[in-house]
Every structure is written in structure tokens, then in C-alpha cells.
Amino acid sequence: MEFYRVLLADDEEEIREGIRRKIDWGKLGFTLVGSAENGMEALELAEQLHPDVVLTDIKMPYMDGLELCRQLKQFLPASKIVVFSGFDDFEYARQAIGMNVSEYILKPINAPELSQVLSRLREQLDQQRLEHEDMENLRRKYEESLPILRELFYTRLLDGRIPPDQIQERAARYEIELPEGCWTVALVLADGGSSKRDELQLLSIQAFFQRHFALDGCILYTVLYNETIALLIQLKQKSQIYGLTAELERLCMLAESLLGLHLFVGVGRPCQGPAQFYESVKEAAAAADYRVLMDSGQVLYIGDLEPNHSAYLTLEEDDLRTLSTAVKLGSKEKVAQLVSSQVSRVREARLSLPQSHMFFMEIVTSLIRLAQANGIEMETVFGPNFTGMVSITDFRSLDEMEQWLVDCALELWEILSRQRSDSAWKTVEQAKIFIATHYAESDLNVETLCAYLHLSPTYFSTLFKRETQKSFTAYVTDLRMQHAAQLLRDTDEKTYLIAERIGYTDPNYFSYVFKKHFGLTPSKYRAGQGS
Known part of the structure; x- marks a missing residue:
């Protein structure tokens, strides 16, 4: 114990x-x-x-x-x-x-x-x-809650509410394997059914697909999602999408025979990895909405319904927050990776020129706002004569545009890093100057200094110790002892006067601290001249 x-x-x-x-x-x-x-x-x-x-x-x-x-x-x-x-x-x-x-x-x-x-x-x-x-109790409660936590994870993933760089870490936490590769998302809806049967019906459909799905080389996950069943399917390659739709047609007919349920399935386009599930599930929902207009067919693939569809890309709020956080606090590698990943979305979506320009400007605008919020001149980040007006046609290729964006983001990252470092150094230097000016005052304390600096004592103490490797008390004591030793060596002043000159009202306590610091009493130190 x-x-x-x-x-x-x-x-x-x-x-x-x-x-x-x-x-x-x-x-x-x-x-x-x-x-x-x-x-x-x-x-x-x-x-x-x-x-x-x-x-x-x-x-x-x-x-x-x-x-x-x-x-x-x-x-x-x-x-x-x-x-x-x-x-x-x-x-x-x-x-x-x-x-x-x-x-x-x-x-x-x-x-x-x-x-x-x-x-x-x-x-x-x-x-x-x-x-x-009581970690065992917490662990037991966690394990009991794991099925619910997994459902919440899947729901947040499909809603696009998990930052891409956190998906694999969170999946591992809930013992879920979601490898990168080619995936697609499908949504299964039941036609009719009373509200009393909804939950039981969804569970029976989920179990049915888990039991009967059979497509060579594919991995299937089933999730209860917004009163539907979401099917997360990993494909060997994009061309397998039509083999998948055929398998889903088979399962819909089998469900009608075995369960007496008429099912519709909307299928989104293949995507590259779990980070893009959000886009695929939106397309699956859009495909399922076409069932009202279709005379036949229970499996509806968005690629068939909207073959000329040109995806509309936008920087979601989570994307903006992730990029802003990386520029402010992340690594250089993280910043470059995030900017490049956004440009890759433009490449993969094959946007029209106007849509590509709009997406490009959303990234630029987010960097401009971050610079302005931190008092940084735009020309410092984006180059001489920059006014905020820039066009995608100013670049010869997407690669050149990507490099310009990465360079600007990294320049902003560098400036913000210097600001943070300079701010901490300046604060500590201000504190040192204040201490050097007021060390002779007996009532000098951390509260007085923090009131002068407009900082909380807790934050200041952490900052000061990180920069000086000394606590406030130890730093003041060391400074006072240095001045005391100098006065003992260079003057004939009595010990009690020296104590007063460096901020000690009690000569006995001064002698106690001096001996603790130097291993000698003030009188013996003076006699030996500190040797």
C-alpha cells in the first residue's frame, strides 16, 4: 500500500x-x-x-x-x-x-x-x-458501453464530424478496423412497416445483411444510421461497384422472400478511405431519394442516376478548423499534408474551372482570416503587392497552385511560431526586469508581479519555470544572495543594513537564508571574501 x-x-x-x-x-x-x-x-x-x-x-x-x-x-x-x-x-x-x-x-x-x-x-x-x-470499475463501464460507443463513432464518421487525422486512432480505440483503400457506402430502407416494428425491423435487416452478404474480396460493416441501415463496403477496386449492385439486388429479393420486406438500397460512389465516407453516404441518400421516380429496381446507384454529375466541393467547418489549428499549433509536415489533401480533392472530383476556383479561394480566404486575426500583414504571408485577389488561372498547373498554397500556409505557420516564442520570452524578460528593479522591496511576491504583467499566478509560474528552470521564489532568492555577497565583499556595511538593502526585514532570517545558500554565515563569508 x-x-x-x-x-x-x-x-x-x-x-x-x-x-x-x-x-x-x-x-x-x-x-x-x-x-x-x-x-x-x-x-x-x-x-x-x-x-x-x-x-x-x-x-x-x-x-x-x-x-x-x-x-x-x-x-x-x-x-x-x-x-x-x-x-x-x-x-x-x-x-x-x-x-x-x-x-x-x-x-x-x-x-x-x-x-x-x-x-x-x-x-x-x-x-x-x-x-x-478505480480503473477497473471504469474499464468495466467502458466495456459495457463499447457497443454504444461504436454506434456513436460510426454515426459521427458518416456525418463527417471526425477529423480525418483522428479516424484511425478512434477506430482502434473502439476495436474497429477501417483500412485505407477503395470503399463505398450504401443505405438500406424498408418500404412500409409500423412504427412499433421499426427498431426490431432495422435489427433484423442488419442481421440479414451480415448473414447473407457474399461478394468475393469485399469486407462489409453494417451500422444503424438515422433510421436506416448503412452498409460500409470495402471493394478490391472501383470497377467492382457493379458486382456490388448485383449482389445487393440479390439480397433485396431474398429479403422479400425470407423477411417479407420490400427494401430499397441507395449506393454512393466509391471513395478513397473512411475520411470520405461522409461524401459517399450523402450520395447514397440522394440515390435512395430517386426511388419515388423509379418504376422498377430496388438498388439505385448514384453513378447511374447522375452520370454527368460534377461533384461540388466546399471546405466544411471541420476542414477549416483542422487547417487553422494545424497552422497555429501543428507541425510543418501536418500543415503541408492538410493543404495537399484539399488540393487532391479537387483533382479527384474533376471539378469545372469555376468550381475549382471557388474551392481554391475558400482555402486562401481561411489563411487570410487567420493572418488578420493575429495582426499579420497579408504581404508578409502571400508575397509583395498581394491584395487578396488571386485566380486559379494565375498558375500553370494544379501542382504549382498546390505548392503556392503550401508555401503560404508554412510562412504563416513560421510567423505564428515566432510570435508564440517571442511572447513567452518577452514576458519572462519583463518579469526579470521587474524583479531586478524591485528585489529590494520586502513585500515583493508573485501576486504583485502578476498584477503588473496582467497574468494569472498559475500560468506565470509555469511559464517562468519553463524558461528559467527556477521557481519565482528561487530566482528572487538567488538574485538577493548575489547582491548580498557583492555588498559583503565590496562594503563595510553591517549585516542588518545589507539585509534591509536586499529586501529582508529580519536580519536573522537573512543570515539563515544566506548560510543555506552559501554554506557560510555572512560574517564568515566576509572574513573569507567568499573563497
Whole structure:
């Protein structure tokens, strides 16, 4: 069993040692990972050790227990805090409760009372652990929900609501195999039938197609979809589409004999992979709508009904969002791949020139909007004298147009990457300048700095540590110690004056921090000149 971690803070060594010896930590499910003699030391240890429970006195030098609680509430909100106090004072208790303190114990502390408190905290921590770590229960619920999740996946896939780059990952998550290749989508509708029989009827049709479908080299998936049965069929090649329609005709006649159901099937054009199911299923629905006009035939293929059909392509909202996200946050390879995939759609659809131009302009417009939203001049991205007016006829080939689009998208990606990097660097540099200007002020803290920068303390702390490899507290302490050492070497000022000059109101605490930093007291450092 993994023990919960406890940090103890009290300025009286006798009390710390007594608590350490008299509490049976292991029996209660805890381990004492650290102890501190003041609030500042406790805060530093808490940042390193991330304790589950903090036991702290209220009255301590350098930083009292209530201030420690306030800091811990911000940086370790999940930790349980127990406060000791020698004062039976309502105001102390009220402030402690306001800082999310779990328990308030009056001194003198006795082992049985503290053990009871720890037992209660362990129950609370156990409950939290169960809620967060009961993976077996979550796995069981997931497995029970898997059939429903698969149906939702198929529905979202056919509706075009899954980004292409996420399809295979999500399919694998639900244990579904959808290999790339030639596919088509068909929709099966039943003619007539009462509403009471609809669900049972759909399930019987689904089972029927799963049992009786037989076309050499083809893979069939059946899905309940919008009160129809969607057939997802992988073909060996596009020319097999007419062999498929013949097999579906056979199954419709067989269903009428065995099930007494008159079925219609609409078949979409073959497509390249699951990412294009959305287009094929729309065509299948359009084909099925022709049944009202047809005198005979139960299987309707859109390629027969609209042989001169020229597909109309448009950038869907998901396409725009995916491209925008890639340019802002993705890799160069991802950006190039997305732009090229959109141009490939134009090639495969064999659009007319006006339709190709409209689709081309949709891509250009999406890049222009992204540039404008980030304050970037259009000429910087698209080249000198660019006004937004560009035509597909300005290019000698689709390959040339594709390369221009890729180059523009990558230029925008590069500029946005620099903006993000520059912004983080500038913020940290501003912080360093502020600290260098105000380090001598005793009340300098992260809240003051963040108010100046207009940032949240949590975001700033993460950003600052990532860029400097130091916490705010450690950085300020290091800077103050550098100045203290210089003053000790270059001046004859007394230690308490040097402490005041670098932001310490308590000379004793300054000496404590200095010795901890350099391994020598200020006086010995001065005598040895820091050697």
C-alpha cells in the first residue's frame, strides 16, 4: 500500500520531534516526508515534495501558518491542511476555515487526538483515491458501453464530424478496423412497416445483411444510421461497384422472400478511405431519394442516376478548423499534408474551372482570416503587392497552385511560431526586469508581479519555470544572495543594513537564508571574501 505523504512545520524542535516519535505513521497509512522550522522553509519543501497532508503551527518566524496556508491553497489545492495553535481564538479559526483548512487543533497537542485527525484525513484521501484510481470499475463501464460507443463513432464518421487525422486512432480505440483503400457506402430502407416494428425491423435487416452478404474480396460493416441501415463496403477496386449492385439486388429479393420486406438500397460512389465516407453516404441518400421516380429496381446507384454529375466541393467547418489549428499549433509536415489533401480533392472530383476556383479561394480566404486575426500583414504571408485577389488561372498547373498554397500556409505557420516564442520570452524578460528593479522591496511576491504583467499566478509560474528552470521564489532568492555577497565583499556595511538593502526585514532570517545558500554565515563569508 502506498502511504500518504505528510509535511510537518513548527518552529519548536521539541514539538516536531515529539510528533515524529509519538505518531505511528505507518499504522495510520502515512509517512513523514519532511519537517520545517518556519513557514518559508515549509513552502519550499512543499513545492519539492508535494505532500498530501501539511501539519503546521500558526505562530512561526519569517512566514506564519496562515500565510503558508494561503500559499498552499494556491499551489497545492488538493493537499489537506491541519493547523496547530496555542490560541483559542475565533478569528484564527475563521481565517483557517476560509483557507480550506481541514482541521484546527489547540495546543498542547496529544498523540491520540492527532491520530484521530489523521485517521479522518486518511478516510477522505482514500475516498479521493477511489474516485480517481478505480480503473477497473471504469474499464468495466467502458466495456459495457463499447457497443454504444461504436454506434456513436460510426454515426459521427458518416456525418463527417471526425477529423480525418483522428479516424484511425478512434477506430482502434473502439476495436474497429477501417483500412485505407477503395470503399463505398450504401443505405438500406424498408418500404412500409409500423412504427412499433421499426427498431426490431432495422435489427433484423442488419442481421440479414451480415448473414447473407457474399461478394468475393469485399469486407462489409453494417451500422444503424438515422433510421436506416448503412452498409460500409470495402471493394478490391472501383470497377467492382457493379458486382456490388448485383449482389445487393440479390439480397433485396431474398429479403422479400425470407423477411417479407420490400427494401430499397441507395449506393454512393466509391471513395478513397473512411475520411470520405461522409461524401459517399450523402450520395447514397440522394440515390435512395430517386426511388419515388423509379418504376422498377430496388438498388439505385448514384453513378447511374447522375452520370454527368460534377461533384461540388466546399471546405466544411471541420476542414477549416483542422487547417487553422494545424497552422497555429501543428507541425510543418501536418500543415503541408492538410493543404495537399484539399488540393487532391479537387483533382479527384474533376471539378469545372469555376468550381475549382471557388474551392481554391475558400482555402486562401481561411489563411487570410487567420493572418488578420493575429495582426499579420497579408504581404508578409502571400508575397509583395498581394491584395487578396488571386485566380486559379494565375498558375500553370494544379501542382504549382498546390505548392503556392503550401508555401503560404508554412510562412504563416513560421510567423505564428515566432510570435508564440517571442511572447513567452518577452514576458519572462519583463518579469526579470521587474524583479531586478524591485528585489529590494520586502513585500515583493508573485501576486504583485502578476498584477503588473496582467497574468494569472498559475500560468506565470509555469511559464517562468519553463524558461528559467527556477521557481519565482528561487530566482528572487538567488538574485538577493548575489547582491548580498557583492555588498559583503565590496562594503563595510553591517549585516542588518545589507539585509534591509536586499529586501529582508529580519536580519536573522537573512543570515539563515544566506548560510543555506552559501554554506557560510555572512560574517564568515566576509572574513573569507567568499573563497
